[in-house]
Amino acid sequence: MIEIHELTKRYRSTQAVDDLTFTIQPGRVTAFIGPNGAGKSTTFRILLGLDRPDRGRALIDGRPYVQLDHPVRRVGALLDANAAHPGRSARNHLLCIAQAAGISTTRVAEVLELTGLNDAANRRVGTYSLGMRQRLGIAAALLGDPAVLLLDEPVNSLDPEGVRWIRRLLRELADDGRTVFVSSHLMSELQLVADHLIVIGRGRLVADTTLAEFTADGRSLEDAYLDLTDDATQYRTGRTN
Structure with a gap:
C-alpha cells in the first residue's frame, strides 16, 4: 500500500506539491493524472526517496522507501526510459541491477522474455529505438518481482502491440494483488x-474516486478530466476559432 499524507514540496518559487493526501490500495490499477506541472513526477520522486518533502510523509507499506528492506524487490519503478547506459547491452544492464539487489540471474532472462527483448538482449542500448528502451525500463521495474509498481508514462513510444501488452500486464499485476500506480496522459x-x-492540479488533490464514479454520467474519462482540471491547467495552447 502507498500512503501520501500532507505532502508538501516547493522548489524555490514553485509549489510543486501542496498538502497532498491520498492512499493507493493493492489489487487495483490506480491512475495518477493531472496537467503538466501538476506535481505527479515530484510525488513519484519523493516516494522513491529521490527528493525530500518540505513537510508530510510518503510511505510504502508503512515505511519510507529508504527504510525498506531490499527495496528493489519491494518496489519497481519506471521514471526515465533513458536511464540505462547506451554502451551496455540490455542483458548487462539488468544483470548489474540484479547483482546489486541480490536477484537471481534467471530472473533477468524471465523479464527479457516477458518484455519481448530476448532477441535484442545482447545489443547495446544505444542502438535501441525509443520503444525498446521503454520496454527495457519496464523490464528493470519488474526485475525484483515487486509487490508495488510506480510507472510514469509506461506506454510512451510503444507500438500498438506494446500498448496492448502493457494494458494486459497492468491488469494481471493488479489482479495478482499488487499495488499498481501509473501516471499517463493517454x-x-x-x-x-x-x-x-x-x-x-497545481500540486493539490482534485479527485480521489473510482473510474466508474468519475464517468458515471456517460462522459469519457478524457472529457470528465478536462472539465474537472480546466482551472488547474498552467500551460495552454492558443485556441483557434
Missing part, C-alpha cells in the same frame, strides 16, 4: 485499465 488507455483515479 486517457483512452487509462479508461480501459484503471480501477481508481487520483487527479491532481
Whole structure:
C-alpha cells in the first residue's frame, strides 16, 4: 500500500506539491493524472526517496522507501526510459541491477522474455529505438518481482502491440494483488485499465474516486478530466476559432 499524507514540496518559487493526501490500495490499477506541472513526477520522486518533502510523509507499506528492506524487490519503478547506459547491452544492464539487489540471474532472462527483448538482449542500448528502451525500463521495474509498481508514462513510444501488452500486464499485476500506480496522459488507455483515479492540479488533490464514479454520467474519462482540471491547467495552447 502507498500512503501520501500532507505532502508538501516547493522548489524555490514553485509549489510543486501542496498538502497532498491520498492512499493507493493493492489489487487495483490506480491512475495518477493531472496537467503538466501538476506535481505527479515530484510525488513519484519523493516516494522513491529521490527528493525530500518540505513537510508530510510518503510511505510504502508503512515505511519510507529508504527504510525498506531490499527495496528493489519491494518496489519497481519506471521514471526515465533513458536511464540505462547506451554502451551496455540490455542483458548487462539488468544483470548489474540484479547483482546489486541480490536477484537471481534467471530472473533477468524471465523479464527479457516477458518484455519481448530476448532477441535484442545482447545489443547495446544505444542502438535501441525509443520503444525498446521503454520496454527495457519496464523490464528493470519488474526485475525484483515487486509487490508495488510506480510507472510514469509506461506506454510512451510503444507500438500498438506494446500498448496492448502493457494494458494486459497492468491488469494481471493488479489482479495478482499488487499495488499498481501509473501516471499517463493517454486517457483512452487509462479508461480501459484503471480501477481508481487520483487527479491532481497545481500540486493539490482534485479527485480521489473510482473510474466508474468519475464517468458515471456517460462522459469519457478524457472529457470528465478536462472539465474537472480546466482551472488547474498552467500551460495552454492558443485556441483557434
